[in-house]
Amino acid sequence: MERDGIPTAKSGIEKSAFGVRHLQSMLIFFGLCAVFMMRVNLSVAIVAMMDRNSTNPDFPDYDWSEQTKSLLLSSFFWGYFLTQIPGGQLSERFGGKVMLLFSVGTSGFLALFTPLSARVGDWQLTCALRFLQGFCQGVIYPSTHTLLAKWAPPAERGVLATLCFSGSQFGSIIMLAVSGALAASAYGWPSIFYMSGCCGVLWAIVWLFLGADSPRESKIISTNERNYIETTLGAISKSENKSSTSKLPTPWLSIFTSVPFWMLLIACCAYNWGYWTLMTQIPSYMKSVLGKDIKSNALLSALPYAANLLLGLGFCALAQVLLSMQLLSTNASRKVFNTIGMWIPMAAIIALGFVGKEQADMAVVLLTVAVGTNSASFLGSFVNHIDLAPNFAGTLMGITNCAANVMSVIAPLVVGLVVTDTTNTTQWRLVFMIMALYYFSGNLLFITLGSTKLQSWNEPTKRREKREHIEFQAVANEKDHI
Incomplete structure (x- = not known):
């Protein structure tokens, strides 16, 4: 039996309830958890680092200006932006496993040296170190997509991808929850960097032994599960006929003239515009207009991330039920969940604009709903790259994430132009x-x-061979008429 052209368990392919593909997703979940702990560690530690009331000589405070603070916090994203598209190319060339190993492992070591860099080189060396961390982490999402393209059966892509990406929210929650206690401990604020760095290094060691680029390269997968994944992906013949190190030429022109890809890129940019506006500007709105300082409240700070994580896992369960009951096609599923992930937050944020100061608690609820339901997009546009072209999923993710990160820079600038008075509700x-x-x-x-249809440029070699065959036939027919 097939659905959307995809073989199912009922068509004679044995499908395991839990297998190595789920283990790979869980490993990536914890990898992204470690990555985001390292990404936000400076944001939470810098408060203690600049605390001039500190009397502990072992953990000095730094007399940095607000401008210097902004440079330190943004330096990570300078490097992160640069390696998005190259990250996709590298993950397709060398494999997602080695790129994730390099990225998370190197970031972990750099995090461990952050306190030393601040002590030895002040903010300049710390800024350079954060730049290098961002440079290393730019390959994370492209590499994850490259791995999902090899490991996730088409019908399970949304669920497995959401499981992976939920790690980012989990890491942020952990960092927000423990940073205060770590900073107040006997080890001081440096322990924030030591903990997150150790998590990155330990994850890299585990990933080295258990991670794999594909089912065929895994040493712990069962034959039944490998056959199930490869058959549903249509990958068996490819694996047999070409080397795992072979690289298809990237069809740049076809990618940038593809309507479904442009719709995907626009959706990703819209998501990032909204998400980063919510996460960076709403706390200012809540404090200035509603008189509720959620940044100083650890519970309220973590609440949106927690809602995003829990609802993301809830949407996973819902998608699994719909999948087992075969109520939605892949195309319908992507679009339904993307609609939940963007239009419910849209409604919540419009309502937030009309909430008065006396309804501050309602504003927190609306903010939590907006950020929480954003996670449904993990089952929508976030995995559409793999639907369109699994062979180039890493490159597509690199392009869309690069463009989306431009939006995350522009959005706060637009807010700065519009909001000249932070107390002005209009x-x-x-x-x-x-x-x-x-x-x-x-x-x-x-x-x-948008579309979930596999694009013809996914296999440019076959496309070229088909075109050459057509041209050859045309020439042969012409000769027959002479």
Whole structure:
């Protein structure tokens, strides 16, 4: 039996309930957890690092200006932006396993040396170190997509991808939850970097032994599960006929002239615009307009991340039920969940713009709903790269993530232009309307013009051979008429 052209367990292929593909997803979950712990560790540690009331000589405070603080916090993203597209190319050339190993392991070692860099080289060396961390971590998402393209059966892509990406929220929650206690401990603020760095290094060691680029390269997978994955991916013949180190030429022109890819890119940009506006600007709105300082409240700070994690796992369970009951096609599933992930936050953020100071608790609820339901997009546009072209999933993710990160830089700048008075509710309402417009238009284009159909340029070699065959036939027919 097939659904969307994909063989299912009922068609004679044995499907295991839990297998090595789930183990790979769990490993990536914890890898992303470690990565985001290292990504946000400076954001939470810098408060203690700049605490001039500290009397402990072992953990000095730094007299950094707000401008220097901004440079330190943004330096990570300078490097992160540079390696998005190269990261996709490298993961397709050398494999997602080695790129994740290098990225997380190197980031872990750099995190361990952060306290020393601050002591020896002040903010300049710390800034350079954070740049290098971002440079290393730019390959994370492209490599994850490259691995999912090899490990996730088409019908399970959304679920396995959501499981992987939920690790980022889990890592942020852990860092927010323990940073205060670590900073107040006998080991001081350096322990924040030591803990996150150790997690990265330990994960890299585990990944070295248990991670694999594909089912065929895994030493612990069963024959039945390997056959199930490879058959549903249509990968058996490819694995037999070409070397695992062979590299298809990237069809750049076909990618950038593909309508489904452009719809995917627009959806990813709209998601990032909304997500980063919520995470970076809403705390200012809550404090200035509603008088609720969620940054100083650890519980409220972690609440949106926790909602995103829990709802993401809940959407996973829902998708699994819909999958087992075969109620939605792959195309419908991607678009339904992407709509949940963008239009429910749109509605919540519009409502937030009309909440008064006396309803501050309602504002927290709306913010939590907006950030939490964003996670449904993991089952939508986040995995559409693999639907369109599994052979180039890493490159596609690199391109869309690169463009999306530009949005995460532009969005706060737009807020700065619009909001000249942080207590002005009308100005904030305009910010919310701009964000809602992005959510609405981005998802509308995705559900109307987007696609989950495998693109012809996924295998450019076959496409070229087909074209040459057609040309040869045309020449032969012409000769027959002469």
